[in-house]
Amino acid sequence: MSIKIAQPYINGEWITSGRESVPVISPYSGETIGEQILATNDDVENALASAFNAKKQIASIPSHQRAQILKKAASLLENEKERFAKLISLELGKPLKNTLDEVSRSIETLELSGEEAKRLLGETLPGDASERGTQAIASTFRVPVGLIAAITPFNAPLNLVCHKVGPAFAAGNSVILKPAPQTALIATELLKLLLEAGFPENAINMVLGGVETGQQIVKDDRVNVISFTGGVVASNNICAIAGMKKVLLELGGNASTIVHEDADLNxxxxxxxxxxxxxxxxxxxxxxxxxxxxxxxxKFTELLKEEVLKLKIGDPLHPDSDVGCLVDKNAANRVMEWIDESTKMGAELICGGKQHGATVEPTVLLNPSKQSKVVCQEVFGPIVSIIPYETIDEAIKETNDSSFGLQAGLFTNQMDLACKVAHSLEVGGVVINGTSNFRLDHWPYGGIKNSGIGREGPRYAIEDMTETKMIVLQLPVNQ
Structure with missing residues (x-):
């Protein structure tokens, strides 16, 4: 197996040596699969300067050219679909079934971004709605904000980079990208592909590193918008140090799905x-x-157990695997601690609850305590909990009794009940006759409370990555 290298990309050049490096280890096999070169403080400064200096050049690229470049990138990614999917599986431990789907979605995200590059629409506003504006007319335009800082997580390491870089470039912005340290290899490969598609060399800079690297970017006054996907602790830190700049946060959740008595249980x-x-x-x-x-x-508990036991646990690179591993063994250890806590507090273990390295078997818990972490915090692991309720109002109340509010699901055949629940749940999105875990990449995606600020999806991200500029024409007074 050839060793792959994740490299910073700064001011049109790949950083290849003279920096600290760390091994990239596959969480499933434990093998060293690559090397990650870390950016220095000076590298981050140079990347910020390069991205800042490129703002006007990138903004001057006609929309149709930005659209062509993004669509070319989508086409190139289509040709490389299997290679990219295998690299994500190798680097993250995510099953090939899921990574092939992620690459397909990433292609769609780039295509959608290209389409939206041609839809930076404004409007004409007559002034005569005001007595003082009888001889005036205004036009509005969407203009790029300038420099976007894109800070991305490990769990969808390709598509979530596309969800930030695609809209940012479509809107005419330059970008500084800091991907998750756990998935820097796939970010490097995507950046190479974007450059091959025609991205100007200084349209995007990428730095690799941890918290300190991210903080250096966030603090910098040259950054106009921070687009971050990750956890609440990190987002609070970003908000505390960002200063006067727009912050877009796509954070976590402890998503609820409600199964009513009339639902199709199978x-x-x-x-x-x-x-x-x-x-x-x-x-x-x-x-x-x-x-x-x-x-x-x-009945539902038995049906769910049957379905979970059908899932195949194994090598993420095997096409039949449904469940691979977590991002590392520490994450698996933490999930096991939460399972142990829940059973000690009274939850019944229906299935799963065993660990093999970085892999935790799919686990179903019945009636865990409301105070247990598996209920009141974000698991981010292979645990689901079945919690009984008596009335739909109780289910609504319990769903809303959370610091998160990202998405929720509901299974019912009653239209009036579905409407009531959908309008009562304090979340960014409700899926009726589906689970919380459903997203299409052109839809507005995001939450409320500790689940974030703003919405993703190319059209909606572009709204936050552009400013409204108004030009007023005052006409001569009629003689």
């Missing part, structure tokens, strides 16, 4: 099993809390 169980354990539950909207009407709890 469908609900199958979907909860599939979307609760994909990527070992390492998704912001992964099914975590399943509120089930008490009259159908026994």
């Amino acid at each position: 469908r609900a169980a199958a979907m909860c099993a599939r979307t609760g354990f994909s990527n070992s539950g390492q998704s912001c909207i992964s099914v975590q809390r399943i509120y089930v009407h008490q009259s159908v709890v026994p």
Whole structure:
């Protein structure tokens, strides 16, 4: 197996030597698969200066050219689909089934960004709505903010980079990218592809490193917008040090899916099993809390157990694997601690609950305590909890009794009840007759409370990555 290298890309050049480096280790096999070269403080400064100096040049590229470049990138990624998917599986431990889907979504995200590059629309506003504006007319335009800092997580390391870089470039901005340290190899390969597609050399800079690297970027006054996907602790730190700049946060959740007494239980169980354990539950909207009407709890529990036991655990590179491993053994150890806590507090272990290295078997818990971490915090691991409820108002109340509010799901055949629940849940999105874990890349995606600020999806991200500029024409007074 050839060793791959993750490299910073600064001012049009790849950093290849003279820096500290760390090994890249596959979380599933434990093998060293690559090397990551870390950026120095001077490297970050040079990257910021390069991105800042490039603002006007990138803004001057016609929209149709930016669209062509993004669509070329999508085409190149289509040709490299299998190679990129295998690299994500190798680097992250995410099953090939999921990574092939992630590459497909990334292609779509780049295509959508290219389309939106041609839709930077404004409007004409007559002045005569005001007595003072009888002889005036205004036009609005969407203009790039300048420099976007994109800080991305490990769990969807390709598509979430595309969700930041694609809209940023579509809107005419320059970008400084800091990907997650756990998945710098795939970020490096994507950047090479973007440059091959025609991205100007200084349209994007990439630095590799940890918290201190991110903080140096966030503090810098040359940055206009910070687009961050990650956890609450890191987001609070960003907000504390960012200063006067726009901050877009796509954070976590402890997503609820409600299964009412009239639901199609077979469908609900199958979907909860599939979307609760994909990527070992390492998704912001992964099914975590399943509120089930008490009259159908026994039947649903049995059906869910049957579906979960069908999942194949194994090598992420094997095409039949449904569940690979977590991002590292520390994450697996933490998940096991939470399972142990929940059972000590009274939860019944229905299945799973065993660890093999960085892999934790898909785990189903019944009726855990409301105070246990698996209920009140974000698991970000392969655990779902079945929690009985008596009335739909109780299920709504318990769903809303959370510091998070990203997405929720609901299974019912009653339209009036579906409407009531959808409007009552304090979340950014509600999926009816589906689980919380469903997202299309052109839809507005994001949450409320500790789940974030702003919305992703190329059209919606571009709104936050541009400013409204107004030009007023005052006409001569008629003689």
